Amino acid sequence: MVETESDEILRNADTEDVSLLVVGDPYGATTHTDIVLRARALGIPTRIVHNASIMNAVGACGLQLYNFGQTVSLVFFTDSWRPDSFYDRIRENADLGMHTLVLLDIKVKEQSEENLARGRKIYEPPRYMSIPQAVSQLVEVEDSLKAGTLAPESTLAIALSRVGGGPDERIVAGTLAELLAQPPEVYGEPLHSLIVVGKRLHHLEVEYAERFAVNRETWRDVAGRVYGCALD
Amino acid sequence: MVETESDEILRNADTEDVSLLVVGDPYGATTHTDIVLRARALGIPTRIVHNASIMNAVGACGLQLYNFGQTVSLVFFTDSWRPDSFYDRIRENADLGMHTLVLLDIKVKEQSEENLARGRKIYEPPRYMSIPQAVSQLVEVEDSLKAGTLAPESTLAIALSRVGGGPDERIVAGTLAELLAQPPEVYGEPLHSLIVVGKRLHHLEVEYAERFAVNRETWRDVAGRVYGCALD
Numbered sequence: 001m002v003e004t005e006s007d008e009i010l011r012n013a014d015t016e017d018v019s020l021l022v023v024g025d026p027y028g029a030t031t032h033t034d035i036v037l038r039a040r041a042l043g044i045p046t047r048i049v050h051n052a053s054i055m056n057a058v059g060a061c062g063l064q065l066y067n068f069g070q071t072v073s074l075v076f077f078t079d080s081w082r083p084d085s086f087y088d089r090i091r092e093n094a095d096l097g098m099h100t101l102v103l104l105d106i107k108v109k110e111q112s113e114e115n116l117a118r119g120r121k122i123y124e125p126p127r128y129m130s131i132p133q134a135v136s137q138l139v140e141v142e143d144s145l146k147a148g149t150l151a152p153e154s155t156l157a158i159a160l161s162r163v164g165g166g167p168d169e170r171i172v173a174g175t176l177a178e179l180l181a182q183p184p185e186v187y188g189e190p191l192h193s194l195i196v197v198g199k200r201l202h203h204l205e206v207e208y209a210e211r212f213a214v215n216r217e218t219w220r221d222v223a224g225r226v227y228g229c230a231l232d
Numbered sequence: 233m234v235e236t237e238s239d240e241i242l243r244n245a246d247t248e249d250v251s252l253l254v255v256g257d258p259y260g261a262t263t264h265t266d267i268v269l270r271a272r273a274l275g276i277p278t279r280i281v282h283n284a285s286i287m288n289a290v291g292a293c294g295l296q297l298y299n300f301g302q303t304v305s306l307v308f309f310t311d312s313w314r315p316d317s318f319y320d321r322i323r324e325n326a327d328l329g330m331h332t333l334v335l336l337d338i339k340v341k342e343q344s345e346e347n348l349a350r351g352r353k354i355y356e357p358p359r360y361m362s363i364p365q366a367v368s369q370l371v372e373v374e375d376s377l378k379a380g381t382l383a384p385e386s387t388l389a390i391a392l393s394r395v396g397g398g399p400d401e402r403i404v405a406g407t408l409a410e411l412l413a414q415p416p417e418v419y420g421e422p423l424h425s426l427i428v429v430g431k432r433l434h435h436l437e438v439e440y441a442e443r444f445a446v447n448r449e450t451w452r453d454v455a456g457r458v459y460g461c462a463l464d
Contacts, residue, residue: 025284027291033440040443048292048397050284052257055297057282059259065287066303070330073298092328098302165280208265211272 006035013044025053054163054193058101061158061171062208067200068101069093074134074194075105076127084141090196091149097200102138104129104192128190131159131172135180135194152177154226156197156219158209161188174214175222182214201227238267245276257285286425289395290333293403294440299432300333301325306366306426307337308359316373322428323381329432334370336361336424360422363391363404367412367426384409386458388429388451390441393420406446407454414446433459 002009002020009020026032026048039046059065072089075081086102093100108126115122135157142150149155152175159179161170170188172179206223213219223229234241234252241252258264258280271278291297304321307313318334325332340358347354367389374382381387385407393402402420404411438455445451455461 025288025291025297028288028297030296030436033291033294033296033436037436037440050289050292050396052282052284053288053297055288056257056260056285059257059265060280060282062265064262064265065257065260065285066305066335068303069301069325070328071298071300093301096302096324096328103298164282204262204265204269208269 002031002035006038010039025051028053028055057163060163061160063099063205067099069098071101073103076129077137087141087145094149094198098198100196102194104134131187131192131194132184135176139176154222156222158195159187160193171212173209173212173219178214199227201229203229203231234263234267238270242271257283260285260287292395293390293392295331295437299331301330303333305335308361309369319373319377326381326430330430332428334426336366363419363424363426364416367408371408386454388454390427391419392425403444405441405444405451410446431459433461435461435463438463
């Protein structure tokens, strides 16, 4: 893990070339910004090679990148920790008509509370939040806050799996209720991401994404009736 | 140009492999979304290979990608056409504390009005909007609207040139007034982009970008006093 082993990564980097290969764009995560700052403090020159990132590859669903507002992260709810601050962020975007990219939690190299307490370096199996779990968390918070930003029947969303143009990429579009009703296998293997569609929706975006719709009729109906998109 | 020659590009694409190589991510521009839709209508299968894009490579300045709101385009002002709708978009982001990426106009393969009217395929030399021109347009609109979103002395911005980690990449940070006061050569060759910094600014972002500041004292002073960032 970059967070805990940055000293190790940087150990001889003042005298030899060290490369750190990451998933996505290096600047997509604060962790990588942090290791650049540490390197800089040690007088080690750095050079960044950019890469495609989920932050721009989401364009694959046909929604325009310049219509996205701030990006939101959704963490695994536990019995005692169900933070709902993401809802306000999505609402801020929604109030402006912007789309929201929701990045779903991943847990890798996590220790159970017991193993952590006992200092045992035993790690839990990796977990990746799936689309159904993400949507159910969104709907749960909507049920509790009832502000209407994520009303299941009238909020359009697009689910993305393994974005990158490869054969296991999946894109599924529909209302939150429709996405929730799909069998999990529809979404394929992780990593999953979710987009909450904003109201400043262009008819070309609707048309492009229609091919991914669970139900084309609902997709067009909600886009027209609720989102106010003028469709043919 | 992809817009005018998409028929040519797609002509034999049903029987042979055709590749279209673009700058940035293919889905960063509606033009490319459009050609995919045309191909699809003709029954031509498409495959996208994603790439780094200015939309995520801006992270190079140290501002966090998830704190960016909608992206804005700034066009060349002419004597008769000085559209200021970008200002409202930046203000929407600013009201939420979000950063705004401002993409600067480029004019390539443009005809003069006279040549266009006479049907002469004579093209003007390419023009790329520079940082000083962009900032002066922002300040002009602020002077006219006086809503305070782009107050020159108290708005932080980051100028980026040729982002990509290469030797001619330049990043310059400061107030709008400071950026405007720099000699043009500070910004190097095009392409240029500009970020208007939002108020939900984290001290790590300030610290990271400080190395790019025209004047570190002003940078930290405005970040602390105007943006409310708690700095050491």
